[in-house]
Amino acid sequence: MPATPHADGSLTATHWGTYRVHTQNGRVTALTPFERDPDPSAIGQGMADVVDGPLRVTQPMFRRGWLEQGAGPADGRRGSEDFVALPWPEAIERVAAELNRVRQHHGNEAIYGGSYGWSSAGRFHHAQSQLKRFLNTIGGYTASVNTYSYAAAEVTLPHVLGSFYPMVNGATSWAQMRKHTDLFVAIGGIPLKNGQVTNGGVGQHVQRQDLLDAVADGVRLINISPIRSDVMAEAGADWLPLRPGSDVALLLAIAHTLESEGLTNQQFIASHTVGFERFRDYVLGHSDGQAKDADWAATLCQLDADDIRQLARRMARERTMISVSWSLTRQDYGEQPYWAAIAVAAMLGQIGTEGGGIGFGYCAMNAIGANYQGIPGAALPQGNNPVKQFIPVARIADMLLNPGERFDYNGQSGHYPEIKLVYWAGGNPFHHHQDLDRLRQAWQRPDTVIVHDWCWNAHARHADIVLPAATHLERNDIASSSRDPFLVYMTQAIDPVGESRTDYAIFSALAKALGVEEAFTDGLDESQWLARLYDETRDKAAVQGIELPDFEQFRQQGWFEAEPPRQPQVLMQAFRRDPETHPLGTPTGKIELFSATVAGFGYDDCPGYPCWIPPREWLGGATAATPLHLISNQPRTKLHSQLDHGRHSRSAKLNGREPVMLHPDDAAARGIRHGDLVRVFNHRGGCLASAIVSDDVRPQVVQLSTGAWYDPPSSPASGLSCLHGNPNVLTRDQGTSRLAQGPSAMSCLVEVERYLEPATPVTVFTPPTIDYRKGIAD
Numbered sequence: 001m002p003a004t005p006h007a008d009g010s011l012t013a014t015h016w017g018t019y020r021v022h023t024q025n026g027r028v029t030a031l032t033p034f035e036r037d038p039d040p041s042a043i044g045q046g047m048a049d050v051v052d053g054p055l056r057v058t059q060p061m062f063r064r065g066w067l068e069q070g071a072g073p074a075d076g077r078r079g080s081e082d083f084v085a086l087p088w089p090e091a092i093e094r095v096a097a098e099l100n101r102v103r104q105h106h107g108n109e110a111i112y113g114g115s116y117g118w119s120s121a122g123r124f125h126h127a128q129s130q131l132k133r134f135l136n137t138i139g140g141y142t143a144s145v146n147t148y149s150y151a152a153a154e155v156t157l158p159h160v161l162g163s164f165y166p167m168v169n170g171a172t173s174w175a176q177m178r179k180h181t182d183l184f185v186a187i188g189g190i191p192l193k194n195g196q197v198t199n200g201g202v203g204q205h206v207q208r209q210d211l212l213d214a215v216a217d218g219v220r221l222i223n224i225s226p227i228r229s230d231v232m233a234e235a236g237a238d239w240l241p242l243r244p245g246s247d248v249a250l251l252l253a254i255a256h257t258l259e260s261e262g263l264t265n266q267q268f269i270a271s272h273t274v275g276f277e278r279f280r281d282y283v284l285g286h287s288d289g290q291a292k293d294a295d296w297a298a299t300l301c302q303l304d305a306d307d308i309r310q311l312a313r314r315m316a317r318e319r320t321m322i323s324v325s326w327s328l329t330r331q332d333y334g335e336q337p338y339w340a341a342i343a344v345a346a347m348l349g350q351i352g353t354e355g356g357g358i359g360f361g362y363c364a365m366n367a368i369g370a371n372y373q374g375i376p377g378a379a380l381p382q383g384n385n386p387v388k389q390f391i392p393v394a395r396i397a398d399m400l401l402n403p404g405e406r407f408d409y410n411g412q413s414g415h416y417p418e419i420k421l422v423y424w425a426g427g428n429p430f431h432h433h434q435d436l437d438r439l440r441q442a443w444q445r446p447d448t449v450i451v452h453d454w455c456w457n458a459h460a461r462h463a464d465i466v467l468p469a470a471t472h473l474e475r476n477d478i479a480s481s482s483r484d485p486f487l488v489y490m491t492q493a494i495d496p497v498g499e500s501r502t503d504y505a506i507f508s509a510l511a512k513a514l515g516v517e518e519a520f521t522d523g524l525d526e527s528q529w530l531a532r533l534y535d536e537t538r539d540k541a542a543v544q545g546i547e548l549p550d551f552e553q554f555r556q557q558g559w560f561e562a563e564p565p566r567q568p569q570v571l572m573q574a575f576r577r578d579p580e581t582h583p584l585g586t587p588t589g590k591i592e593l594f595s596a597t598v599a600g601f602g603y604d605d606c607p608g609y610p611c612w613i614p615p616r617e618w619l620g621g622a623t624a625a626t627p628l629h630l631i632s633n634q635p636r637t638k639l640h641s642q643l644d645h646g647r648h649s650r651s652a653k654l655n656g657r658e659p660v661m662l663h664p665d666d667a668a669a670r671g672i673r674h675g676d677l678v679r680v681f682n683h684r685g686g687c688l689a690s691a692i693v694s695d696d697v698r699p700q701v702v703q704l705s706t707g708a709w710y711d712p713p714s715s716p717a718s719g720l721s722c723l724h725g726n727p728n729v730l731t732r733d734q735g736t737s738r739l740a741q742g743p744s745a746m747s748c749l750v751e752v753e754r755y756l757e758p759a760t761p762v763t764v765f766t767p768p769t770i771d772y773r774k775g776i777a778d
């Protein structure tokens, strides 16, 4: 079949930026950044060389054991057997039959369709929405709630501030802060590496310039984080390298100093908050006999007590913005840091002022703090899920391992269903989940695992059935983000590679085989869906006062930009001005420093006010076997696991493995030099990595980014569960608390040693063994 002609140089959108795609003879030759982007991300460069490279899944693939022995628990074979390529008609028939078997024998509750993950940009071809719409047309699925990003805050903030997302997206913009802010206290930093992305798309990267402008206008920064480069060097921030996991102690000590030195803004506390007395009694030690003063915190944080007191006084004296990174929520009792930071901000009384108060996740994405009006794009309607069963998203291994067991969540009590079939499209649990060896065991339990993906990452390798998905370069779509002002028409650049199909085409074929084609497709093809979604987007935008052109005009132009808001955003300004007319969504309408609702749940690991609970794993409890704290933060050269096999990500590896950063003292004590092959390990697992020795990280902390494709050795090598450097073989799989049950990856202790044995090379960048004979002998 001759390649369809596609316009050379038309736009595509990704979570890390907008690009023009150049093609020749039906192949992508280059992606060049969108001309409107002043500071493009290099992440996109990896795409051209892998879109049709050897790691592309080009045909439907079936695990041999699943084909030969039939569906059933895999007993270790899932993730280690070879695959058989089958033609599409047979693949569709087999998947449809298996869905029917599970539905009929076990009910739809036995299908897990949470399918968490970022997938790729584009409103229509959003893989997770496609899957959920499809599963809903055949009777539903067990779902998941909340995210891996900040589950603890998603559940806590509604109790404290009345909502979560408006508080994140409504961050006071840098445009305000450069004029009004004196002091910007960055707890968990504001790493520019993360500002490369926004979920849904990025038209223009602005964080670097916004930050430079703020500094030029006199905003002073304090980086409170174990890693120096969490605030860019040019910002000239002071660095308080506290022990990871000790932020709540620091915040309580700041509260103690404010209160004991008469610096609390009593008026704001009285007019805008409830429950201060309970919190105050705890901070002063009246309720438990321990004053949370600076000396107390200094030991826990390993900071200087005077530095803490001076910081508190300065925060009271100056116009201060407290910024708390999302990472603070991904640790043991991750509900507490945000609540404690809100309490301090309330005591300072600057919430809702221009340039003061609190912000959640500055720089965590390009959009947070940008002076933007996002475009509320229409989403693919997912229909209704008749199954009411759900799990907190990060409890997946618990669910698979312990069917029937009870769990707590936000005042509710649920139980884990018995899952027979896992269906995933657009996420990578073998990237995002903690304690991957445990997940790998749990993953053997279901009868069948079906995955749509486009490349042979660990997730695809751990499936029974891999249906090859087309990438965003192989389909038309509309990209928008409620966090970004650009709407982009994504033009198909090349034909689907090999026999890959869009998720929509795959689900349409399955729906047809199951007799529900019309219900799934609504009788529309891709272009008709795009026209429908665009019209809805236009209507929604109009309500917000944004005039969109008609669809044809938009397609011709390729993009549209919404005007910035008339007044740069200030978080909670209306509430500050008049809390009676503009109450928060909490039961009292005020900031709840004590929440009767949360207290009423009776959780010992999350009482009704912010408090210090020592993490289960942290340096304060370090052992001789695991004396170091592991930070597994977001990667600079990719988005999660995406494009780890591309040029850009691979150029940042050292000797082919993921780099792990350690402090010179810790390296010297272990005889480790820059570039050495090391083993990072604890009792859960061990991975190989290449050492980078740098005082960018505080002593006793090591940093290994997420995202290296998980590469378990094929033969059990002692102490190794990943050859490549995936930190999730080391992290703990435990909920933050009974309130949110969020992931707690950042609470993790490890040891590092030089690896002197002959090391097996990384295998995950070589495709698995595939039998391309059509069908099997039967």
Ligand SMILES: Nc1nc2c(c(=O)[nH]1)N[C@H]1C(S)=C(S)[C@@H](COP(=O)(O)OP(=O)(O)OC[C@H]3O[C@@H](n4cnc5c(=O)[nH]c(N)nc54)[C@H](O)[C@@H]3O)O[C@H]1N2
Binding pocket: 116, 117, 118, 119, 120, 125, 127, 148, 149, 150, 330, 425, 426, 427, 428, 429, 431, 432, 433, 434, 452, 453, 454, 455, 457, 459, 469, 470, 471, 472, 503, 632, 633, 634, 639, 640, 641, 642, 706, 727, 728, 731, 745, 746
């Ligand atoms: N230790 C540790 N672990 C973490 C974190 C941490 O800080 N520390 N962070 C957590 C956070 S915040 C997050 S959000 C998660 C991220 O975890 P995920 O969002 O699951 O990670 P991604 O790699 O983005 O997964 C997207 C998958 O979708 C596939 N894909 C892309 N486009 C398409 C498409 O069009 N169709 C289909 N079918 N598939 C497609 C990609 O190939 C990839 O496999 O990780 C979490 N895990």
Ligand SMILES: Nc1nc2c(c(=O)[nH]1)N[C@H]1C(S)=C(S)[C@@H](COP(=O)(O)OP(=O)(O)OC[C@H]3O[C@@H](n4cnc5c(=O)[nH]c(N)nc54)[C@H](O)[C@@H]3O)O[C@H]1N2
Binding pocket: 148, 149, 150, 187, 188, 189, 191, 193, 194, 195, 196, 197, 224, 225, 226, 227, 230, 242, 243, 244, 245, 246, 247, 325, 326, 327, 328, 331, 361, 364, 365, 631, 632, 633, 634, 635, 636, 637, 638, 639, 640, 746
């Ligand atoms: N390039 C790139 N950008 C991304 C992503 C990506 O994969 N790649 N992922 C996106 C996603 S899904 C999300 S959710 C956001 C996440 O945004 P964040 O959660 O802010 O990102 P992280 O890089 O995980 O963590 C930020 C910093 O927090 C610090 N930190 C860790 N533990 C502690 C602690 O206990 N105390 C203090 N004070 N600091 C601590 C670490 O030094 C780390 O560098 O990033 C987004 N941006």
Ligand SMILES: [Mo]
Binding pocket: 148, 149, 150
């Ligand atoms: Mo995230």
